[in-house]
Structure formats: structure tokens, C-alpha cells
Amino acid sequence: MLTTLTIALSGCSGDKAGENSSKITIGILQDIEDSLDPHKAVAAGTKEVFFNMFEGLVKPDENGNIIPAVASDYHPSDDGKVYTFTLRKGIKFHDGSPVTVEDIKYSIDKCADTSNGEPLIAAFSNIESVNILDEETVEIVLKEADTEFAVFLANVTAAIIPASNESPDTNPIGTGPYKYVSRSPQENFIMEQYDEYWGEGAHIKNVILKVRSSADSYVMDLEGGSVDMIARITATQAAELSDEFNVLEGTMNLVQALYLNNAAEPFQDVRVRQALCYAVDPQEIMDFVSDGKGTEIGSSMFPTFEKYYVEELKDTYSKDVEKAKALLAEAGYPDGFSFTITVPSNYQQHVDTAQVLVEEFKAIGVNAEIQLIEWDSWLSDVYAGRNYESTVIGVDASSLTARALLERFDSSASNNFINFGNAEYDAALQAAMDSVDDEEKTQYYKECQRILAQEAANVYIQDLPEFVAINKKFAGYTFYPLYVQDFSKLYIVEDK
Amino acid sequence: MKYIGKKLIMMAATLIAVSFFVFLSFFIMSGDPVTSMLGTEATPEKVEALREELGLNAPFFTQYFRWATSFLKGDMGISYSYHIPVTAMVADKIPVTLALSGLAFLMMLLLAVPLGIYTAKHEGGLADRVIYILNQVMMAIPPFFAGILITFLFGRVFRWFTPGGYVSYKDDFGQFIGYMFFPALAIALPKMAMAVKLLRSSVIGEVKKDYVRTAFSRGNRSNQVFYSHILKNAVIPVITFLGMALADMVAGSIIIEQVFSIPGLGRILLTSISNRDYPVVEAIIICIAFIVVVINLLVDIVYRLIDPRISAEE
Numbered sequence: 001m002l003t004t005l006t007i008a009l010s011g012c013s014g015d016k017a018g019e020n021s022s023k024i025t026i027g028i029l030q031d032i033e034d035s036l037d038p039h040k041a042v043a044a045g046t047k048e049v050f051f052n053m054f055e056g057l058v059k060p061d062e063n064g065n066i067i068p069a070v071a072s073d074y075h076p077s078d079d080g081k082v083y084t085f086t087l088r089k090g091i092k093f094h095d096g097s098p099v100t101v102e103d104i105k106y107s108i109d110k111c112a113d114t115s116n117g118e119p120l121i122a123a124f125s126n127i128e129s130v131n132i133l134d135e136e137t138v139e140i141v142l143k144e145a146d147t148e149f150a151v152f153l154a155n156v157t158a159a160i161i162p163a164s165n166e167s168p169d170t171n172p173i174g175t176g177p178y179k180y181v182s183r184s185p186q187e188n189f190i191m192e193q194y195d196e197y198w199g200e201g202a203h204i205k206n207v208i209l210k211v212r213s214s215a216d217s218y219v220m221d222l223e224g225g226s227v228d229m230i231a232r233i234t235a236t237q238a239a240e241l242s243d244e245f246n247v248l249e250g251t252m253n254l255v256q257a258l259y260l261n262n263a264a265e266p267f268q269d270v271r272v273r274q275a276l277c278y279a280v281d282p283q284e285i286m287d288f289v290s291d292g293k294g295t296e297i298g299s300s301m302f303p304t305f306e307k308y309y310v311e312e313l314k315d316t317y318s319k320d321v322e323k324a325k326a327l328l329a330e331a332g333y334p335d336g337f338s339f340t341i342t343v344p345s346n347y348q349q350h351v352d353t354a355q356v357l358v359e360e361f362k363a364i365g366v367n368a369e370i371q372l373i374e375w376d377s378w379l380s381d382v383y384a385g386r387n388y389e390s391t392v393i394g395v396d397a398s399s400l401t402a403r404a405l406l407e408r409f410d411s412s413a414s415n416n417f418i419n420f421g422n423a424e425y426d427a428a429l430q431a432a433m434d435s436v437d438d439e440e441k442t443q444y445y446k447e448c449q450r451i452l453a454q455e456a457a458n459v460y461i462q463d464l465p466e467f468v469a470i471n472k473k474f475a476g477y478t479f480y481p482l483y484v485q486d487f488s489k490l491y492i493v494e495d496k
Numbered sequence: 497m498k499y500i501g502k503k504l505i506m507m508a509a510t511l512i513a514v515s516f517f518v519f520l521s522f523f524i525m526s527g528d529p530v531t532s533m534l535g536t537e538a539t540p541e542k543v544e545a546l547r548e549e550l551g552l553n554a555p556f557f558t559q560y561f562r563w564a565t566s567f568l569k570g571d572m573g574i575s576y577s578y579h580i581p582v583t584a585m586v587a588d589k590i591p592v593t594l595a596l597s598g599l600a601f602l603m604m605l606l607l608a609v610p611l612g613i614y615t616a617k618h619e620g621g622l623a624d625r626v627i628y629i630l631n632q633v634m635m636a637i638p639p640f641f642a643g644i645l646i647t648f649l650f651g652r653v654f655r656w657f658t659p660g661g662y663v664s665y666k667d668d669f670g671q672f673i674g675y676m677f678f679p680a681l682a683i684a685l686p687k688m689a690m691a692v693k694l695l696r697s698s699v700i701g702e703v704k705k706d707y708v709r710t711a712f713s714r715g716n717r718s719n720q721v722f723y724s725h726i727l728k729n730a731v732i733p734v735i736t737f738l739g740m741a742l743a744d745m746v747a748g749s750i751i752i753e754q755v756f757s758i759p760g761l762g763r764i765l766l767t768s769i770s771n772r773d774y775p776v777v778e779a780i781i782i783c784i785a786f787i788v789v790v791i792n793l794l795v796d797i798v799y800r801l802i803d804p805r806i807s808a809e810e
Contacts, residue, residue, distance in 0.1 A: 027660075033577035033771055042535040117541025169579040185578055185585055186767055187664070187759035212660060213757045217647075221660035221757075224651055376770055380531040384538050414539040 022492050023206035024474055027218065027227035031211045032189045036180065037168035038159040039110055039120055044396065044483050047156045049209065051484040052191060052202075053094075054159035054174035057085050057104065058150055060400050064304070064481040066150050070099060070160045070175055071138075080145035080436045087136040091198045093162050094179035101132045106163035108140065108153075118414075122407070123152040123399075147436050151399045156484075177202040177488035186211050191487075203476070203491035215348070222469055229470040229477070231485060234348070235291035238467045248468045249293070250479035254394030255300050255405065256350070258341065258357055258459035263419035264389050266339075271331040273456035277317035278324035279364045280357065282461045289352045293465035299449035300395070300405050302463040304481040308402040308445050313453045314460075324364040336365030342381075342388045345372040349464060350392040357392070357459075383417050394464060396483050402445040403433065409452060418458060425451045503796065507789045514785045515567075515778060519560050522774055529576050529772035550576070563778065573775035577768070582779045585764065590783065591665055592760035596752070597745040599676050600683035604741065608688045612695025612734075613727070619700055627692065634689035639748055643682040643755035650678055660757045679756040683748055687741045694737050698730040732802060739795025743788040 030045030038054045041047060055069040068074065071085035091099045112124040119125050126149070128141045142149060152158065165173050172180045177199070178191040189209040193202040210227055212218065219240045221227045238247040258276070260267045267273055286294040295303050298313030328336060343354045351372065358368045368390075373381070382388040397404035407413060410429050411421035425448055432444030453460070470477055476490045530546045531538050547553050551562065566573060572582035615624045637645070651659035657678055663671040702708065703726055711721045750762030757763075761780050768776040 031767065033767065033773075035579045042533065042537050044535075116545040118539050183578075184588065184664070184759060185575075185580075186763040187662070210660075211757075211759070213754045213763060217660055217757065220647065220652055224655075224659040224661065226658045226660040226662075374770055376528075376532045376772055379535065379538065380528045383536060384528075384531045384540075384543065414541075415536070 022204045023208060024204050024229060024487070024490060024492075025208045025210055025227045026487070027212045027221055027230040028189075028209050029212055029215055029232075031186055032183060032209075033185075035169045036172040036183075038156050038161065038172070038174070039107075040169070041156070048484045049189065049191075050156045050159070050172075050174075051176070052178040052207070052487050053172060053176040053180055054156055054161070055176050056153045056155065056158040056160060057108075058154045060151075060154045060480065060482055060484075062478045062480050062486070064306075064400050066154050066400065069154075070104065074150065076147065076150070080147040080149075081142045083140045083142075083149060084133070085138050085140070087138070088198055089136075091175060092196050093175055094173050094194055095162070096196075097162060097164070099160060099162075099175060101135060101138050103163050104138045104160055105130045105132055107160045108138075108158070111158050120157050121152050121155060123149065123403075124158075144434075145436050146433070147438065147441065148401045148403060151401045151404075155399050157398075178207060181206075186213075200488075202488035204474075204487070207487045218469075222471070228474060229468065229490075231466065231468045233467050233469050235293060235465070235467060238469060239291075241469055244472060245469045246472055246475075248470065248477055248479075250466045250468070251295065251302065251304060252394065252396075252464040252466045253302050253304050253481055253483065254396050254464055255297060255302055256353065256392070256394040256461045256464055257297075257300075258354075258390055258392050258461065259395075259418050260390050260458055261386065261388055261419055262421065262457065263386070266331065266333060266337055267389070269331045270455055271327045272333065272337075273459075274317065275324040275327040275331070275364060276361065276366070276459050277456045278320045278327065279366070280317075280360050280459055280461070281319040282314075284360065285353050285356045286462055288356050289349050290462075290465050294462040297460050297463055299453040299460055300409065300458070301402065301449050304463075305397070305400075305402060305405075307442060308449070310446050310449050313449060316453045317456070321363050328364060328366070336367065338367040338369065339389045340369050340371050342371045342373055342378070342391045344375045344378040344391075344393070346375050347393075350394070353461060354392045383415075386417055386419060398482075400482065402442075402448075406432075406445060406448045406452075409448070409457065420452075420455075420457045422451060422455055425455075499800075500793075500797075503793050507786075507793065510789055511782060511785055512564075515564065515782055516560065518778055518781050519563065519774070520556070522772065522777070523556050523559075529774060532771050532773075533576055563775070567778075567782075572779040575768075575776050576773045577771050577776075582775045585776065586761070586779050586783055589759065589761045589764055592758060593746065593749050593753070593762060594787075595665065595673070596676050596680055596749045596758065596760060597683065597742065599673070599680035600687075600745050600749070601738075601742050603680055603684040604688045604691060604745075605738070607684070608691035608695065611688075612692045613699065615692065616696045616699035616703075616730075617722075619696075624696075631689040631693055634685045635693075637686060639682050639686060640751045640755050642685055643679065643752050646678050646682050647756065662756075662758060676758075679749075679752045679758060682755070683745050683752050687745065691734065691737060691741065695730065695734050698733050699726060702726045702730045728802075732799070735799055735802065736795060739791055739798075743791045746787050746791070747784060 032046050032049060034041040034043050034046040038050050041050060057069060057071040058066045059069040061067050070088060070091060072088040073086040075084050087101055093099060108130045111120040112127045113119060126142045126144055126146055128143045131139050133139055159174055161168060162173050165171060177194055177197045179194045181190040181192050183189045188211060191207045193205045212221060218230050218233050219237050222230060222245060223242060241247060260273055282296040286292055296314045298316050301309050303309050341354045343350050354370045358370060361368045382391050406429060408415045409420045409425060410416060411426055428444050428447040428451065432441050435441040435444060468477055473493055474490055475493050478486055478489045530543050534542055551559065575582055575585060611627060615627050618624050647659045650656045662675050665672040708721060708726060711725055749760060750765060753760045753762035754766060764776060765780045
């Protein structure tokens, strides 16, 4: 009886541990077209994969907490200026060598290096020194107090890598639950379970990331059996899948908005920006773009960042065509105006959003024209060059703090691609960063969001829904509040 | 020999011109490899430092000659995106594209020659008329659309292959060829239709010539006349077409690789263009151009071997 029950239960729960010959093939659209050095990798698609291979002194968990990783323990000083880390006992790199305090110092110093103008992580410009106290203790001394500093150490870019590795660009060595096996450009990226991982570790031995040529073939790839799982499929694709698959719904953790170049005519005038906000109904967009799913947002924050999110800001501008027209008339545009929405053509949801926006703006006499451009041109012309009028894009957070989303709107921020300039905002942001009291800090961040909403810095729309299709042979997919995928939590439900 | 020497000089000039224009087009078009590499983390300081490191601040001609000199020494550079030598990347992907276009060419030959001869011999018959209609349809369907139809029909409906499936030639050559079959068919079909049409009309044209009537009047058997006289002459215009078709197939495989998710030169080329990964794009375009000009040279040589009158005319 007991034996039967054990067998039956193991059949249901799958082999979460001990499965050695298992593999999962996951379809990805964006190849790992990056350096394999986590300090140099920049693409979000690369970082979400590297999350499985590399770890920092600390790392994020699925609930948005910062948990110890390479360090087994850490303590910030009361004044928030010194962080002391204890190296985890017995932790090893994928090549079998032990992690040392020298490796920690090397990695953090490399990320804080300013020889190229700026450090790899902006918050690291605050590092005064990294000191080895003994064989298992390292302290990071900051120039100014920063009670949020640990969240930046949880970034994949701050991964601890061996100082002895001479070619990190092509030979990645980390401490994560998966280790690198091989990659073939535009074909695949293969990882293998790391047996000596310090924690619970991965359940599936091999993870093969197959590069797909087009999102249009996702359904055929899944149904045909060439891949077992694909994240970020569309609602329409999800509906086409057979019952061999589970479709999980989460959120993308993006601030999708019509970003306005606040320095371009006529968006310098706050009344014009507000008029555009009054012309838009985010629900209409969500109905068209994501089958009604998604969450309306009213400022540069998404709901997963619960602590900072100000829900009522989504009601700042309820659709009101008359009010919008009145504001336009007041601003000197009684007959409306024309402008261009520049959209990267590879993101269908942003293209679809722009199409609905064009229709909505017609009602207030504003004529918007969509200009589709390649992602690379978007990066150089829109983002870096700031040579555009408006664009639809989703902005995500690289770290688990409001600062990751709000810092860019400081008038002097180098990545302030909308040219937003507001002295009140700058002061509130600075106060948030300077504050050592968490509650006070959070209040200042909320104040920043209010200013962005009232000033109509952008036309805020939604946090997009995320659909993950996974073959029922597998389970354990976990959503994170950041743009990462944790393959180590996946396990096999049954052998088909 | 003088002829081949002349052709080789033309080939070299073509490749230099191609490389120059590709380099120039990247220089003129919008987008920058550095912002592509740095993504949303690009700051003016980082962009400037990386541009300097990659030598992108140098004047156009300096950059071109620097690149061309290393290329001639066999160094295709390092991929900006993947940070690996371009030579290794190209060497890894070239067999895939060559296998795909080679298989497509073989399919075209195996189908077109018998069908062309058959329809010519049975001119006006039912089979000829049916094949004529099918040919018209196949010629009208572009390979990428044929690829989508084939994937849907044989992959999704009949489940004869796994859409998006692929096994590397290094892992299992047999399975690799299996996965190449349907993509190759998509490339081969329109060209096959053209070849059938061309061979048929060429054979029919020859049959009506005086020397055929003379051959028959001398009492030669029908098949003997057909294979040793008619076909030999009829095949000459077809050879030119086959050469062009093969060159076209190599270039055309770029699109089909995208449709069938085959990681050959084409897919790397497309992503490298969007990443502005100049060293990879230059290397692949030169490789494809090289293959195309070599095919043209071979066609010229074969043409002269089959019909010595051409050499006499020159």
C-alpha cells in the first residue's frame, strides 16, 4: 500500500530531484548576441539567461526580496555607508575552483571601474573602496550613504567571476545553478546543471535554448515538438495552443507608454501633453493589443513594485475628449497638430499600441503618423540621439528598486531620453536617494511618480501581460518581478 | 588559359567592388554598432570609448583599407556581437547553406530533366498540359511562401517533419539532411518549373531543325537521334539557366533559412545586418558573392566544353 502510494505520488509530483538524463528545449527569439562576460552583457534577453549561470554577492528571489548568494550573509552599517559581506563557505566556480575574497574584490572593482567614463552600474560610482578584511570577509565602503545599495549588487552585471579567467568573453565561469556548455550563433545556447551548486540547484540536467527565427512560428514550433517552452507569446498564440500545453499568465514588468520628447515642439507645453493623456483610454488599447489583459498604469511604476506603486495615479487623466480639446485650444492649437510616433518594428505590441493611439488622437483633431524603424536605429536615433517626437516603448527596471525606474527622469540623467526637466522632481528624487529611512525614501519616490503624472511627462498606458507556454511534461515555471527567467525551478512532471 | 586568367581578374574586381559597396552602405545608413552593443545602457562616454576601441572613429577609407588588409591576410575580424572570430563563425555555417542549396539543386535536376524530356516527347498530350499548369503555379509561388505552405502541410497537417526542428551536421549527418529536405524542396520547386519549361521548349525547337530530319532519313532509330543529337544541342541554353539557378539558390537560401529556422549563413547575415555587426556582414556577403562568381566561372567553362563553337567565336 505504502509503495503504491509512493509511486503514485512520485508520478504526480515528478522527479524534482535525481533526474539525470532530462532536458528541456526552450525557444527564444533573441539570440545571446553578446559577450559571455556578464559584466559586459547588455541585452535584456542575455541577462535573463545569465541569471541562471551567474550570481552576485546577493540575488533577487521571486518575491522581490534580496537574498544572500555568493555571500552567505551581509550587514549594512547603521549610517548606510559600509556593507560587510561574509563569503559563503565551500562555494565553488563552475570550473571547480573555490570562490575567494580576491575574486569578489576583482569583480566589484571591475564593475565600478570608471576608466571608460562611467562605471558598469551607475550606482557603483558611489563606491569609495572594496576592502578585503580577512579570507572570508569583504567590505564595500561608499562615499555617500545608500540604503538601497544591496539591490544593485543583485544585478546580473554585478556577478562574481574568477579573477583568473583570461577570456571571460567566450569562456563564462560563474557560480549559478547552470553552467555554460556551448553556443552556436542563431542556433542554440546550451547549459548544463551544475552539480556542485551551493543551494537547492536545478532539477533538469540540460537546458537547450533554441533560437527561433520568427515569433510567427511559435505555435508550430510548440505543437510540432521542436521546443517545450516559450515565454512571451501573444494572447492570440496562447489561444491557438492545444491542451498539451499550459499557458501561464504573469506580467512583463514594463512601463509601456507613449514617451514624449519633452524638448520637442509642441510637447514643451504641459497642456499639450495633458491633452494627449485625456485623449487616451488605456483599456481600449489593452483590448486591442493584449485581449483585454494587462494593468493600467498612471506613472513610471508597475504594480509588481507594490511598495512604491501609487494606484490612484492611473485615474489622473480619465478619457475626456472635450477637456483635451479645451487644453489644446488654450495651448494655441485649436485645430490640433501633427506629429510622428516612432516605433521599433520588432515589437508588435508597441506597433499595435501606436495604431490605437493614432485613432484615439484623431478624436481631438491631432494627426499622428507612425514611423516604423529597426531596433538598432531606435537605439541610436531615439534613445541615444533623442532625435524624435514621440515613441511607444516599454521601460523595465534593472534592479528591485523604484530608483531603477525613476532615476532616468532626473534632468541631468544621461539616459533621460524624453528630456524631462523639472526642478521639483530632481529635488524629490535626490531626497529619496539621500534618505536612510526606508519609509521616508518610499514617500519621496511616490512623490516623483505624482510629479511625472501631473506633468504628463508621458502618456502612460499599461504593464503588459506575459504569457508563457509550457508543455505539460514540465512544471515549476516561476515569474519574477524583474526581467529574468529561472530555469533551475523547472522540473519534469512525467516521462512521456 | 588566357580566358580563365581574364575571368579570375574579373572575379577579383567583382569581390572588391562588392566589399567596398557593402562597407560604404553601412557607413551611410542609420544605426551604429556601438549603440547596438551597448543597448539602453549607452551613455555618450561609453559610446565614445567603445567607438575608439573598435577603430570606428577613423575616416572611412582608413577603416576600409584596415579591414581589407586583414581580410586578405585571412583575418575576417572578431564579431562585435558574439566576440568570436568571424572566420570560425563562417566556417561553421557555410556547410549548412551549401548543403541546403546543393540539395535543392540536386532535386531540381532530378525532377526537371526527366519531366522536361517527357513533356517535350509528349507535346500536347494530357500529361504535358497538366504539367504545364502545375509549372505555371509553381513559378508564381515565391520560395518563402512555398516554405510556409510546405511547413503547414507537411509539418503541421501530415506531421512528416517537425517545424522548426534542426539537427546539426556535426551531430548527425543523416538527420541533418532529413531536416534540409523540405526547405530544399521550397527552393527547388520554382526553379524546377522554369527548368522543365526551358528544356521542353528547347527540345521541341531542336526537333524541328533540318539535321534531325536528315538523321531520321538515314534510318537512325528515334532514341539514338534524340539522346545523341537533339538533347545534346537542346541542353546548351539549359546549362546557362542551371548555373544561374544554382547561384540564385545560394542567395535565395537566406530567406528560406529564416522561414525554416535553419542556422546557416543567411540567418547570421540578417541578424548581423540588424546588429550592424560589420565584420560578419562583410565576410558573409563576400562568401556568397565568391560562391556566385565561382559558379558563373564554372558555367562558362562547362559551356565551352559542351559547345566548342563558343571558344572559336571569341
